[in-house]
Amino acid sequence: MPVRTFRRFVGILIPVLVIMALTPPDTATGSATDCIAFEVQTGEQGRQFTLMRVDLHSGTAVPLHGLDYEVNAIGYARSQDLVYGIGNGGHVITIDRAGTVADRGPVRGVPLGELASATAGAAAADKLYVRVDDRLSTIDIAPKSPTYLGVVHTARMRPAPAAQGVDDFAVDDTDGLLYGVSTSLGSAAAIVSIDPASGAVRVGDSAGLPRRSSYGSAVLDSGRTLYVIINEFDRRSRLYAVPHGGTATEVASWPAAKTTDAAGCLNQPTPAPTPTVPAPPRAEHPQRSAAPALPPPAPVPARPTLPPAANPVLPAPPAPPVRARTASASVPRVVAARSSGAEVTKQRRWALAAAILILGGGAASACAARARGRSR
Numbered sequence: 320m321p322v323r324t325f326r327r328f329v330g331i332l333i334p335v336l337v338i339m340a341l342t343p344p345d346t347a348t349g350s351a352t353d354c355i356a357f358e359v360q361t362g363e364q365g366r367q368f369t370l371m372r373v374d375l376h377s378g379t380a381v382p383l384h385g386l387d388y389e390v391n392a393i394g395y396a397r398s399q400d401l402v403y404g405i406g407n408g409g410h411v412i413t414i415d416r417a418g419t420v421a422d423r424g425p426v427r428g429v430p431l432g433e434l435a436s437a438t439a440g441a442a443a444a445d446k447l448y449v450r451v452d453d454r455l456s457t458i459d460i461a462p463k464s465p466t467y468l469g470v471v472h473t474a475r476m477r478p479a480p481a482a483q484g485v486d487d488f489a490v491d492d493t494d495g496l497l498y499g500v501s502t503s504l505g506s507a508a509a510i511v512s513i514d515p516a517s518g519a520v521r522v523g524d525s526a527g528l529p530r531r532s533s534y535g536s537a538v539l540d541s542g543r544t545l546y547v548i549i550n551e552f553d554r555r556s557r558l559y560a561v562p563h564g565g566t567a568t569e570v571a572s573w574p575a576a577k578t579t580d581a582a583g584c585l586n587q588p589t590p591a592p593t594p595t596v597p598a599p600p601r602a603e604h605p606q607r608s609a610a611p612a613l614p615p616p617a618p619v620p621a622r623p624t625l626p627p628a629a630n631p632v633l634p635a636p637p638a639p640p641v642r643a644r645t646a647s648a649s650v651p652r653v654v655a656a657r658s659s660g661a662e663v664t665k666q667r668r669w670a671l672a673a674a675i676l677i678l679g680g681g682a683a684s685a686c687a688a689r690a691r692g693r694s695r
Contacts, residue, residue, distance in 0.1 A: 354540040356583025357402050357414055358548070359390040360556075360576040370418055373581065375538060375546040378558055378571025383418040390420070392440030392449040394490075395582040396460055402582045403447045403460050409435035411447075411458070411468050416585065426458060427469035438535070440580065441497055443490040446471075448497060448515050450488075453479040455518050474518030480504065481511055481520045486533040487580055488513060493543060500534035500547050508534070510545070510561065527567045528559060536581035551575040 354375040361368055368386035373379070390412055393404030402414040409432040411423040426434050439450040445461035457472035476482035484503025491498055497513040501522070508530040510523040528534075529552055536548035543563035550556055555572040556579065 352541065352587060354538065354546070354584035356538050356546075356581045356585065357393070357395075357418075358536060358579060358581040359386065359393060359404070360535075360580075361389055361578040363551070363575050363577055365577045370414065370420070372418070373558075373583075375540065375558065375560075375570070375583065380571070380573055386420065389578070390414075391578065391580050392434075392437035392487075393580050393582040394440045394442030394447050395585065396442045396445065396447075397586060398445065399460075399462070400586055403442055403458075404440055404580070404582070405434050405437045405449060408432055411460075423468055427466075429456070429470050438578075438580075439485055439487045439499060439537075440582075441488050441490045441537075442582070443492070443495070446515075448488075448490075450476070450482070450485065453477075453482050455482075455513065455515060457515065472516075474516065476513060476518040476520050478520055481509075481522050482513065482518075484533070485511060485513070486535045486578075487537040487547075489537045489539040489545065490515075491539055491543065492541075498539060498545055499537045500528060502530050502533055506530060526561045526565065528561070535576075535579035538581050538583045540584050546570070546581075548579050548581060550577065550579055 356373050356375055358371045358373050358380070359368070360371065368389050370383045370386055370390075372381045372383055386406075388407045390404050390406035393402050393414070395402050400416055404412050404414070405426075406412045407422055410425050413421045413423055415421075425431055434449060434451055434456065437449040437451050437456075439448075441448050442460065445459065445464070447458040447460045449456050449458065453476050455474045455476050456470050457474075459466040459469055459471045461467060480503055481501050484501040485499040486502075488497040488499030490496075491512075495515070497515055499511060499513070500508050501511045502508050504522065507525045508528040509525050510528075512521045512523070513519070528547070529549065531552045532550050534547045535550045536546075538546045540546070545561040545563070546558060547561065547567075548556060548558050554575050556574060556576045557572045558570045559567045560570050561567045
């Protein structure tokens with residue numbers, strides 16, 4: 320390959336690889352979280368009743384305990400976190416998350432025991448839907464309602480042959496319809512939807528499900544995958560997953576059962592809050608002691624101020640003795656001459672005093688300097 324062509328190829332390939340790396344992988348729409356369901360089953364001989372917990376995604380089934388009577392037509396009331404169903408001769412029963420079964424009494428508004436043979440059941444919005452033959456009854460299961468545990472609506476399902484072969488169904492929260500598998504339409508099983516208000520039945524395709532016996536359990540997860548259990552196929556009870564609009568896949572199998580019914584997916588328990596780990600205490604650093612305050616510097620002794628040297632007071636020279644003379648004409652000249660000499664003498668004395676003062680001041684300054692040198 321020429322170098323120029325190779326470079327062009329690399330220049331086109333690198334952006335494509337970058338886009339592919341940054342684009343998240345496509346995930347299937349409607350993916351669901353774990354789906355745990357309760358299953359009630361009657362043994363193959365019809366004499367043993369068992370409550371089981373089933374993980375529908377993995378197919379793991381755990382028996383919880385035996386039941387005192389057959390329970391059927393169960394549905395999960397999500398808002399109450401309770402399973403409702405029919406058992407004990409047509410009574411409404413409940414099963415809590417721990418598996419505890421309680422008898423709530425007979426269904427109101429219908430003859431006693433009329434719903435004892437109900438096989439299909441599902442719950443939604445505080446309503447329990449149960450099927451007996453071609454009748455679809457709606458039971459109020461809102462505890463505070465005045466019609467609690469009473470039948471508030473009945474619809475005839477049409478076409479009846481398609482409905483009578485449905486032994487369980489589940490409510491799809493997306494469209495509000497009931498979905499199950501009918502085995503009364505000939506040689507193939509078929510997925511059907513039922514409108515709980517009108518009873519209208521719509522028949523779909525088989526999705527690859529076998530037709531050998533009834534599908535006694537049906538549960539829809541949040542991704543709209545329908546999980547169904549065929550009671551007996553090749554001497555096994557088998558769990559199938561049917562994606563919405565897809566083909567069935569077998570998930571697990573168990574010993575064959577005479578009847579089964581399932582309800583879920585149970586609410587996921589709220590995870591326990593992560594305990595808050597307290598932050599480790601901060602290491603207390605010892606406070607540094609404040610540096611001791613330095614004492615104020617010793618005051619510098621004031622330099623002694625030497626008093627100014629006093630000007631020595633010289634005694635006035637004694638006045639010359641005045642001799643008495645007889646008046647004569649020459650007196651004024653002698654006096655003037657003497658006065659002139661006295662003035663000169665006075666000036667000389669003042670000059671001498673000034674010289675003494677200058678010398679004395681210099682001596683005083685020298686003494687003061689020597690005193691300062693000693694004090695240091």
